[in-house]
Amino acid sequence: MARTFVAIMLALLSPALLSAEVVRAASIRVAGLYLSPDTSSTKLADIDRGREVIYLETSGDWIHVEANLTEERTVTGWTPSKGLIQSTTPDGDKILFGEAVDAEDQASQRNGRRYAAQDAMRLYGEVAELFPQSPLAGEAMYRSADIRWQIEKADVMSLPSAREQEPYLRRGMNEDYFKKVIKKFPNTKWAQLATFQLIDNKLCGDWQAQAKCPVKEAEIYEKYAAEYPQSPAAAQALFQAAYRWSALIEIYKSGEESKKSDEAKNRAIADAEKAIAQAGQSDWGPRSKRLLYMVQQGIPGEKHLPVVQ
Template identity: 40%
Template sequence: MNLSPWDRHLKRSISCAAILLAASCAAFAQRSKQDKAAGYDRAARATVLHEANVYISPDADAQKISLVTPGHEVVVIERNGPWVRVFANTDVEEKADDADKPDFVPDDSTVTPASGWIRDKGIVSPSTKNGDAILYGTAATLEEQASEPHAPKNAAEQAHLLYRRVADYFPDSPLAPAAAWRSADVRWQLEKLDISTLPSAREQEAYLRPALYDGEMKKVIKNYPGSKFAAMAAFDLIDNKLCGDWQGLPKCPEMETGLYEKYAQQFPDGPKTAEALYDAEYRQGVLVTMYTVQEEKKRADNAASHAQSIADQLKTKFPASDYAARGTSLAFRIAQGISIYGTDRD
């Protein structure tokens, strides 16, 4: 059928209107979903301290439909004697919908959002008396267990989630800043370990390997500015900028020295400042070795002088720190012509 120019214009206008209407409806639906979730959060968010089976009815002989592990969230709907009806693992669904918060569960995890009944024990909500200390203490225990040779399965991941609940549920608690930091750091260290096993971890340039997720670290810095936890988070963020393998070239230790010295200037009295200075000194020691091999004596001498200057700074500012003694030892070895990078066999 042939349409006049006016008819074609009218058809396009109607199509555009339909598209805009659909987009508006979708946005409204998404906003309603978020509002509903926020309502649940205000009313009855909670987590569990132990593995809790989710049953189809309030009966221990009923069918099990899901499992809630420590740190994952439930939304309490009603209570029935020793039983609680919940929407379980609701946080898994939320993270799947949020591209800025990638899911962080074990590869073999099978948790899914589900509605059912769990036993009324080990449940901690924002209204639980001493709930902040209870969650923090459980997380600290799990974190310690995760460092043991035969650690319980998923102990570190559970510690990460429980620490996060402290900051989420009890933002005014004196434990909240430490909990936010420890939650972010547990996740950071686990992802750092995973990435270190990839072939790309040996690449010289940082952009050639997967970046560690920095959202939680940046949140610590934003929410607790000027605190020691913000300083520690900023130190961890340096990891994303470091080279993988130096490949015997001065480029990386030169750049990394700058990163650590800049950090030390930004956080002159931070809990990680002494470590940052030592890391900078070590890289200057590496440069002495590299430049010596390349027969660039002037640059080697400059790097040695730079390393000694950092060692003196450590001794002056952090005399009680192990890094001060380590810096003095490192400077001595450099002055003695002992190779800091590679092997040293006379």
Template identity: 45%
Template structure:
């Protein structure tokens, strides 16, 4: 079954709103003359490189600004190898709700009008444009993993992936692009949250939460896909404990979270990992309960760990997580601690 995609009129919201604000009538005639009149509709486009924006189609003309890679544009006019565009040159794009698709909001600065060269510009009519944007986004994402790569490569990749979803909403690459855009932002924000002192708090509600909006959009607009399954798994980060502080309730709660996920996403790409995480936490509980001299609960946790390993082996026999989980239960069967320090006998 095909996924439900973004409605075209929703995707065009940011520029439509900005355009209407430019075209709105005003009482002052002087202001009316100074306003830029922009057509309501036009092909959406994106730059693959940092591109100068000029007041006229001439390299010798005054520069208005620069359009960064991945920034959205609407083409208003063509003149030879030049395009007159309304371009979003903002550094940040803000979103208020997961109910909104991948678009800007009223908080962003209105687009800037100007002329730029058509070289390196992909628009909605470019042959294989979705593949080109996807490929360039993947290139930027690869650069982001290189310590010598550009400092803003991750954000550029995020924007380019989002443009695939916005401009080529019917592309078979749209779901994957949406997930990758969301995942990049998630990793950036997760690193920020984990760098704060509150990250060590045991209870999740005591620390800063990672913004879930883009992940929720993946689930909303591409339901029942592997990308939606991965988004749901990522959002578990916000429910996990920070530092367990030796308290049994943390691995108990987290086991429940991962088992619930595995039940709701039985064939997902993260299900084997979820089951492995459940096994690990049950093995940790064995050690914790033994330390508290609660052998009855320790035996129950060990039995549960064995049940989960059997489930993992039956469902995902080819996954590395199956033998890894088997190694964990072997340790607890042998009395080798999984959590804490192994004391010599």
């Protein structure tokens, strides 16, 4: 009898529970969080750009929210509704994306806003979270993952272990966010670009003038270009492969392996020519032409370090 009563109550409550969906939003400005819906009340914190909030209740132009101020800290308080973008906001995806682009531009400027890169990372992420069906969702998720990757990469490469020859001897960047792009947007250029960026974790820290690393890396890049010929990164991958074969010309010469040196030269030329053919109007065309010229003229290349991407 008790079980029947519980089942009936759940059936009656379900429609109400379903209708009370959680309302999430993201801020496109630094907004104050207050103890009560009044700017004269105690200020609890600031909500940074791109931080997610969950609506609890409203009072006029104020929203009572649960704000995720950091990954570890959540604070409840009142904030003005202006600047909060939710899934029902007209053109909300474009507004968030536009704010993210502006933040990314700030980050690229010498005297740009502090932590603008992190703002852009969060804002792009919220485009994909709040507007998963938006035409901008795939690009936004990729850009968010890429900014996170570059921030982490700068940290990883500043460590002494970054100079180790083998990639497994250093800390790698977190691959989860790029893998999420690949999973959610398969067979798109964003998935292809994410796959390309993941190659970073397979690269050696220092070649140490040995053939092992550049050979392995050149083959990884060639494999990528063969598997994703339509990728926006295909020409770059071919350039990276050609660069490594060009370095191997001198590495093999110094080891008195003339046959392997000649083979490396031929492969460098072949990959550079392919890169030129696929580069279109991108910078990888001129860079590949320069590399091709240097190889054909016998101008020595770098033997010790991989090219910085």
